Structures are given as C-alpha cells and as structure tokens.
Amino acid sequence: MLTRTLFEEEHHQFRAAVRRFFAAELTPNIARWEAQGQVDKSFWRACGEQGVLCPDMPEIYGGAGLDFRANAIVLEETSYTGSATPAFGVHSDIVAHYLLKYAHEDVRQAWIPRMIDGSAIACICMTEPGGGSDLKAIRTSAVREGDQYRLNGAKTFITNGVTADIAIIAARTGAEPGAKSISLFFCETDRPGYKIGRKLDKVGQASSDVAEIFFDDLMVPAHYLLGAENQGFAYMMQELPQERMSIAVTAHSAAQRAYDLTVDYVKQRQAFGHSLMEFQNTRFVLAELRTQLQVGWAHLDACMSALVAKQLSTAQAASAKLFHTELRSQVTDACVQLFGGYGYMNEYEIARLWKDTRIQRIYGGSSEIMKELISRAI
Ligand SMILES: Cc1cc2nc3c(=O)[nH]c(=O)nc-3n(C[C@H](O)[C@H](O)[C@H](O)COP(=O)(O)OP(=O)(O)OC[C@H]3O[C@@H](n4cnc5c(N)ncnc54)[C@H](O)[C@@H]3O)c2cc1C
Known part of the structure; x- marks a missing residue:
C-alpha cells in the first residue's frame, strides 16, 4: 500500500490504540458473538470507555471533536479484524449525525453522551417489508395528536434491531405521496408500542442482530420530530x-x-x-x-x-x-x-x-x- 497522507499524527495514535483494544477485546469474541447472533452489550460500553464510539461528536456532548477520519479508522480496524460487527457505522456515522443536526436540544443532551459512552446503542428504521430501494414509498404513519405523534407501521432488516436502545424512524406525516410527507423521529426502544419482531436469520454477518420492528400505536412526544415536518x-x-x-x-x-x-x-x-x-x-x-x-x-x-x-x-x-x-x-x-x-x-x-x-x-x-x-x- 502507498503511504496514506490523509491521516495526521493524532490519527495514527488513535489507530494504534483502537487496534490494541480490538486485539484484546474484539478478536477473541468474534466466534462467540457469531454463535449468539449479536455482540455483547458490555462490549459497546467498553468501546465507549476507549473513545471508539462517535469520535467525531463535539466535545460539548462528551465527544472527542474529531472528524470522519477517526470514524473511518474505527471502521477500518473493525473490518481488519475480519468481523462485521459491532455496527459502528449505523451508530456513530449515521444515527449520531441525525441527532446532532436535526434533534431537539433536549434529545441531543440526553442521548448523544450515552451513544458516546456506549450505554445506548442506536438503530435506524427506514426499510419496510414492501421495499427498501424506494424510500419514497414508506407507509409507516405518524399522526400528530396534541403534543404527541402516534406511529403505526412495520420495518424490516434493521441493523442493531434487537440490541438498540434508541431508534430513528422514517414515517409519513401527511397524505401527499412520494417524498413530500416523509418525516423522521427519534424514539427510545422501550416505549410501549415499539415492538421487536424476529431476529432475522442471515447468510452472513452472523454477529449483527438484524430484526423486524413494528410500531403499534407508538406514541412519541412532538419534540422527538427531527427537524421540520415533511423534510425527512x-x-x-x-x-x-x-x-x-x-x-x-x-x-x-x-x-x-x-x-x-x-x-x-x-x-x-x-x-x-x-x-x-x-x-x-x-x-x-x-x-x-x-x-x-x-x-x-x-x-x-x-x-x-x-x-x-x-x-x-x-x-x-x-x-x-x-x-x-x-x-x-x-x-x-x-x-x-x-x-x-x-x-x-x-x-x-x-x-x-x-x-x-x-x-x-x-x-x-x-x-x-x-x-x-x-x-x-x-
Ligand atoms: C443485513 C441487512 C442490514 C440492513 N440494515 C438496515 C438498517 O439498519 N436500516 C434500514 O432501514 N435498512 C436496512 N437494510 C435494508 C437495505 O437497505 C435494503 O435491503 C436495500 O435498500 C434494498 O431494499 P430491498 O431489500 O427492499 O430490495 P428492493 O428494493 O425490493 O430491490 C430488489 C432488487 O431490485 C433492484 N431495484 C430496485 N429498484 C430499482 C431501480 N429503480 N432500478 C434498478 N433496479 C432496482 C435492487 O437493486 C435489487 O437488486 C438492511 C438490509 C440487510 C439485508
């Protein structure tokens, strides 16, 4: 490989620390996690202690304030152990960024620090049984009722679906078809009406828990809407x-x-x-x-x-x-x-x-x- 010029000294140090940590705490567990179909939640907390989770989140939320290069190092080093998990990408690169950019400040303050310390695992629920490629066809509904939204619908293939503590949900907030009435919501997964279906039996990525999720009159506070309505x-x-x-x-x-x-x-x-x-x-x-x-x-x-x-x-x-x-x-x-x-x-x-x-x-x-x-x- 040619010398990579993308990274600076702080990244090299970070990579060395991540590599040591994974050699001690990840590699010895891969076979066991594959057999049980998911990563131990305690490993996420260990990752939090090591600064492996959401390294690009701002310091005001407890992050290291780095940029995507640090996240990439975590992904590269995970892959290089030969393991497909934990699903750091979903957690650190996707969900954390939705919260940082679009969530209400109360949600940000309550949950981004917990995503960083590993006490909360995140998932994102976009795909539905009827189709994943065509995101404009989302059918899950979110109806405003006073200071709450009522969500009903079904999602499938959700990575971290079994272990997640928090979720982002794409749902339809209006009658208009297509992209125009799709909104995004934050939600804790222990709310009544948030139901975890089957853990799906996959060909590969055996240690990644991928599940069906159902929303059965799931009520979330209005301020759990991410950004503006219909902008999802x-x-x-x-x-x-x-x-x-x-x-x-x-x-x-x-x-x-x-x-x-x-x-x-x-x-x-x-x-x-x-x-x-x-x-x-x-x-x-x-x-x-x-x-x-x-x-x-x-x-x-x-x-x-x-x-x-x-x-x-x-x-x-x-x-x-x-x-x-x-x-x-x-x-x-x-x-x-x-x-x-x-x-x-x-x-x-x-x-x-x-x-x-x-x-x-x-x-x-x-x-x-x-x-x-x-x-x-x-
Ligand atoms: C292990 C796993 C983990 C996943 N994790 C998540 C997750 O965390 N969150 C989440 O929301 N989703 C997740 N997904 C869902 C994933 O993103 C979808 O499976 C993917 O987007 C494809 O959607 P689909 O399965 O409905 O296939 P379909 O949309 O039904 O597509 C079937 C085939 O048709 C092709 N096709 C569709 N439309 C077109 C077109 N316009 N032109 C040409 N070809 C087309 C597709 O390329 C594909 O080959 C996961 C899936 C798996 C299997």
Whole structure:
C-alpha cells in the first residue's frame, strides 16, 4: 500500500490504540458473538470507555471533536479484524449525525453522551417489508395528536434491531405521496408500542442482530420530530453520502484483510511439490488484486478527504459505495478460490469474509440504485 497522507499524527495514535483494544477485546469474541447472533452489550460500553464510539461528536456532548477520519479508522480496524460487527457505522456515522443536526436540544443532551459512552446503542428504521430501494414509498404513519405523534407501521432488516436502545424512524406525516410527507423521529426502544419482531436469520454477518420492528400505536412526544415536518426525505438524502462512505471504507478494509490472509496462505500451502505462490496463476491473481487495492485506497482517501471538506457529492459517494463493495466481492471471491476447499469452511476467516461481503452490494442502497444516482449527475 502507498503511504496514506490523509491521516495526521493524532490519527495514527488513535489507530494504534483502537487496534490494541480490538486485539484484546474484539478478536477473541468474534466466534462467540457469531454463535449468539449479536455482540455483547458490555462490549459497546467498553468501546465507549476507549473513545471508539462517535469520535467525531463535539466535545460539548462528551465527544472527542474529531472528524470522519477517526470514524473511518474505527471502521477500518473493525473490518481488519475480519468481523462485521459491532455496527459502528449505523451508530456513530449515521444515527449520531441525525441527532446532532436535526434533534431537539433536549434529545441531543440526553442521548448523544450515552451513544458516546456506549450505554445506548442506536438503530435506524427506514426499510419496510414492501421495499427498501424506494424510500419514497414508506407507509409507516405518524399522526400528530396534541403534543404527541402516534406511529403505526412495520420495518424490516434493521441493523442493531434487537440490541438498540434508541431508534430513528422514517414515517409519513401527511397524505401527499412520494417524498413530500416523509418525516423522521427519534424514539427510545422501550416505549410501549415499539415492538421487536424476529431476529432475522442471515447468510452472513452472523454477529449483527438484524430484526423486524413494528410500531403499534407508538406514541412519541412532538419534540422527538427531527427537524421540520415533511423534510425527512431531504435529510436522508443529505446524510446518505456519509453512510455510503462508511460502507465503502468497511468494504475496502475487508478486501485488504482477505488479500493479506490469502498471501500468507498461498505461501505455506503446497501442491505438486510447490507452494501455491510459485504458480504463475497465483502470482498474477494476487498481482491484480494488489493493484486494485492500491488504486482503491487512493480513491477511498480522496473521497474521505472530500467528505471531511463537505465537498463529496451524492454521486461521488454513490460511486465510492458502488466501486468498493463490488471490488470487495471480486477480491474475496478470488481469495476463496486460492484457498481451495478450506476457503469454503466456516472455521476459516476467509469464508466469513466472503459470506459477509455479499450484503454490501445491497444495503445502504443497492449497486443498481447507486448507478441510478450516479447517472443523474451525468
Ligand atoms: C443485513 C441487512 C442490514 C440492513 N440494515 C438496515 C438498517 O439498519 N436500516 C434500514 O432501514 N435498512 C436496512 N437494510 C435494508 C437495505 O437497505 C435494503 O435491503 C436495500 O435498500 C434494498 O431494499 P430491498 O431489500 O427492499 O430490495 P428492493 O428494493 O425490493 O430491490 C430488489 C432488487 O431490485 C433492484 N431495484 C430496485 N429498484 C430499482 C431501480 N429503480 N432500478 C434498478 N433496479 C432496482 C435492487 O437493486 C435489487 O437488486 C438492511 C438490509 C440487510 C439485508
């Protein structure tokens, strides 16, 4: 990898601390968390103590006041352990930012510090059983009744759905179809009417608790509305570029991990009296992957730099999500091939990386939706 110029000394120190912490507290637990289908809540609190959560939140709420580069370090280091969890992206890069930008000050003061110290885990409820790509088709309703809103509806595929203490909910506050009457709400998950459905059985990302959520006459105070009524779709469009960068960062780091594991493997695995590394095919495949990763890091850092400078456009973020998740798929697939049968065994980390890869081309906006967004800028 070329020397990365995106990061400064404070970031290098932060990365070293995160890496040490994950080596001691995350890596030894991956298999257990995968078996139980979720991360221990106590780990989130440990992350809070280490300053791993929401590092870019302002100091007035207890944050470190850093920028997205610190969040990216957490994502990169998580991915590089070979684990898909905890879902720091949803928590730190998405929900914390909705609260910071759009929540009532009482909500901000009550909950951002708890997101930072890990005593509150967050989820975001956008997708509905009827469709995720078409966010304008959201059917969950929120009806104003005095100083409260009454919410009814169903969400699905919600990351952190079982463990979350707080949620952001997208709901329809008017009769107008499409984007015009969508609003966003904050909500505690222990409110009457907030119901957690099935924890969903997934192909990969086994330690990520993804669930159905139902709102059955869920009442929330009027000041839990984020920003202004009927502006939710516009807010989502503003926040999605950062969400997409989170996914791109995770994807590229996981691809690097898969490549590094594979290099180690092919050097020691023997066939026909030679190490796999001695075959021209192996060397050429790895040379191609290494080249793609090198180019990818440069692109990723350029996008992060633009994001920090608030200059990353929707189309550029969509390109990053599209490129890095597709690249991760190509890289991990080629790596599994070089592992042979062992690459298909669950006990091998490369198999987990491969299984965890597939969803990244679907969630946070599918590759097809990314192409739609990019093409609109042409
Ligand atoms: C593990 C996991 C975690 C998730 N976490 C969350 C979460 O925390 N919060 C949340 O709100 N959602 C979450 N999601 C939902 C995710 O964002 C959606 O699954 C995704 O947006 C796709 O929506 P869908 O599944 O309804 O597919 P659909 O919208 O039904 O799409 C099906 C297929 O049609 C294609 N398609 C749709 N529209 C078009 C079009 N206009 N042009 C071309 N092709 C099109 C899609 O690309 C896709 O290939 C998660 C999903 C999974 C599986």
